Amino acid sequence: MPTETEEIRGLGHRVKRKEDDRFIRGKGTYIDDIKLPGMLHMAILRSPYAHATITGIDTSKAQALPGVVAVVTGELMAQHNLAWMPTLSGDTQAVLVTDKVRFQGQEVAAVIAEDLYTAKDALELIGVEYEPIEPIVTPQRAMEPNAPVIRTDKEGQDSNHIYHWESGDKDATDKAFAEADRVVALDTFYPRSHPAPVETCGCVADINPATGQATIYMTSQAPHAIRTVFALVAGLPEEKIRIVSPDIGGGFGNKVPVYPGYVVATAASLLIGRPVKWIEDRTENLISTGFARDFHMHGEMALKDDGTRSWPTKGRSMPTHSPRSSRWGCSTSSPAPTTCRLLTSPRTARTRTRRRAAWPIAARSGSLRPPT
Amino acid sequence: MQISVKVNGTERTADVEPRLLLVHLVRDTFGLTGTHEGCDTTSCGACTVLLDGTPVKSCTLFGVQADGREVTTVEGLAAGGELDPVQVAFKEEHGLQCGFCTPGMMLVGKALLERNADPSDDDVRWAISGNICRCTGYVNIVNAIRHAARIKAGATEPATV
Ligand code: FES
Numbered sequence: 151m152p153t154e155t156e157e158i159r160g161l162g163h164r165v166k167r168k169e170d171d172r173f174i175r176g177k178g179t180y181i182d183d184i185k186l187p188g189m190l191h192m193a194i195l196r197s198p199y200a201h202a203t204i205t206g207i208d209t210s211k212a213q214a215l216p217g218v219v220a221v222v223t224g225e226l227m228a229q230h231n232l233a234w235m236p237t238l239s240g241d242t243q244a245v246l247v248t249d250k251v252r253f254q255g256q257e258v259a260a261v262i263a264e265d266l267y268t269a270k271d272a273l274e275l276i277g278v279e280y281e282p283i284e285p286i287v288t289p290q291r292a293m294e295p296n297a298p299v300i301r302t303d304k305e306g307q308d309s310n311h312i313y314h315w316e317s318g319d320k321d322a323t324d325k326a327f328a329e330a331d332r333v334v335a336l337d338t339f340y341p342r343s344h345p346a347p348v349e350t351c352g353c354v355a356d357i358n359p360a361t362g363q364a365t366i367y368m369t370s371q372a373p374h375a376i377r378t379v380f381a382l383v384a385g386l387p388e389e390k391i392r393i394v395s396p397d398i399g400g401g402f403g404n405k406v407p408v409y410p411g412y413v414v415a416t417a418a419s420l421l422i423g424r425p426v427k428w429i430e431d432r433t434e435n436l437i438s439t440g441f442a443r444d445f446h447m448h449g450e451m452a453l454k455d456d457g458t459r460s461w462p463t464k465g466r467s468m469p470t471h472s473p474r475s476s477r478w479g480c481s482t483s484s485p486a487p488t489t490c491r492l493l494t495s496p497r498t499a500r501t502r503t504r505r506r507a508a509w510p511i512a513a514r515s516g517s518l519r520p521p522t
Numbered sequence: 523m524q525i526s527v528k529v530n531g532t533e534r535t536a537d538v539e540p541r542l543l544l545v546h547l548v549r550d551t552f553g554l555t556g557t558h559e560g561c562d563t564t565s566c567g568a569c570t571v572l573l574d575g576t577p578v579k580s581c582t583l584f585g586v587q588a589d590g591r592e593v594t595t596v597e598g599l600a601a602g603g604e605l606d607p608v609q610v611a612f613k614e615e616h617g618l619q620c621g622f623c624t625p626g627m628m629l630v631g632k633a634l635l636e637r638n639a640d641p642s643d644d645d646v647r648w649a650i651s652g653n654i655c656r657c658t659g660y661v662n663i664v665n666a667i668r669h670a671a672r673i674k675a676g677a678t679e680p681a682t683v
């Protein structure tokens with residue numbers, strides 16, 4: 151193979167990328183291009199309600215459809231102790247609903263079939279009885295004392311306030327504000343964004359029933375972290391798990407978390423003994439995977455008229471997420487300090503002094519997720 | 523249903539369900555996975571193929587609608603092993619990053635250059651307006667398609683790829 155030697159000239163220097171040769175020929179290998187012998191296809195049924203109790207699921211018709219191999223519900227997952235899973239930030243997250251739906255688009259059941267069209271047909275044959283509960287669509291409503299509590303699964307959780315963080319020197323900041331000639335304040339809203347990579351999320355789970363070796367092909371930006379979560383969920387040693395990230399059709403943070411579909415596909419592969427592919431569609435990607443921002447913020451600055459003082463700053467913000475799309479059913483997926491980096495803007499504004507920040511995050515019928 | 527489609531110059535036949543989407547006919551039945559699926563709702567253009575030379579979104583056509591017609595996919599661009607000018611230009615002008623939108627972008631570019639040998643930036647932007655790229659910011663895609671026009675016209679030597 152000829153080696154190209156090019157002078158490296160730093161920023162702006164053109165580099166020919168190795169991967170382009172296959173991409174321009176249509177020879178990339180993205181997740182949906184992986185096909186294993188005996189592979190089955192999975193499709194997920196999602197809740198149309200943002201907040202609802204599930205009183206019954208009838209899967210008999212779906213199960214009877216020719217080509218359907220299995221229909222998985224939260225109840226079945228619970229029998230294997232897999233209805234809930236840990237998140238990367240130490241929270242928990244429902245894999246398939248067992249008690250109640252906590253956000254619109256939450257995973258309720260999954261069908262595994264010989265082909266995708268059959269799996270999607272079968273979704274329409276599953277009967278689910280929902281009893282809707284008041285959805286919470288603003289953080290302000292979530293914080294009201296009479297608001298329904300979203301995270302009823304958490305022991306002792308009697309409100310939707312789930313997060314509080316402070317940093318900086320409180321006394322010095324208070325003093326600066328007390329002595330200020332003037333205080334300026336700003337309320338602002340930083341809207342939600344979704345990474346929306348053109349390739350949606352998906353996986354092919356392949357568990358070898360004889361060896362217990364798990365190979366999971368996944369559109370993942372964080373295969374090592376995901377391997378750790380899988381080891382925790384499955385109770386397997388990490389060396390039994392191999393996460394393969396093939397070519398990835400964009401990620402932008404969207405492909406870091408562990409999504410329930412991965413866990414269900416993996417469990418299904420283990421129970422059925424055949425590889426299982428799950429590729430989400432665009433609607434699923436937008437309503438149920440990781441998004442960012444959606445902060446209601448309040449900031450204040452204490453100023454001296456003669457300019458002799460630096461600018462102690464105090465801020466209160468409410469990072470929140472709106473109701474419809476979220477994967478975590480009100481679970482926190484990424485470590486909270488990332489939130490602070492964005493919200494303690496004095497640092498980026500180069501006002502280097504004390505700051506204090508505290509903000510409640512309201513759990514809502516859309517989950518919470520600090521930004522990445 | 524029995525159908526017969528000329529795919530990248532080769533006659534192919536298949537027995538398919540009438541509801542099978544063209545994108546799945548191409549990807550699953552014919553095994554040409556260079557055509558991608560990003561939305562299956564006619565929004566992203568990742569599934570673009572040429573149907574009798576015209577760019578179409580293959581997620582929004584049935585396979586049976588291609589019966590008796592000619593389909594060109596990204597795999598058909600380098601006919602005879604030689605890269606098409608759009609392929610060369612996408613690499614030279616860094617018109618791709620993750621590569622997922624790229625087959626659709628290149629096919630749209632190719633169809634544009636068949637009709638307009640010297641497109642302006644606006645012409646190119648209009649042509650790719652049905653295709654979403656989340657990585658590049660489009661500037662280099664526009665540059666690449668215009669660069670392909672110059673390569674085609676012999677106005678520039680393609681650098682070695
Ligand atoms: S997959 Fe066809 S337009 Fe997006």
Ligand code: FES
Pocket residue numbers: 348399400617618619620621622623624654655656657658
């Ligand atoms: S290169 Fe990634 S979407 Fe266009």
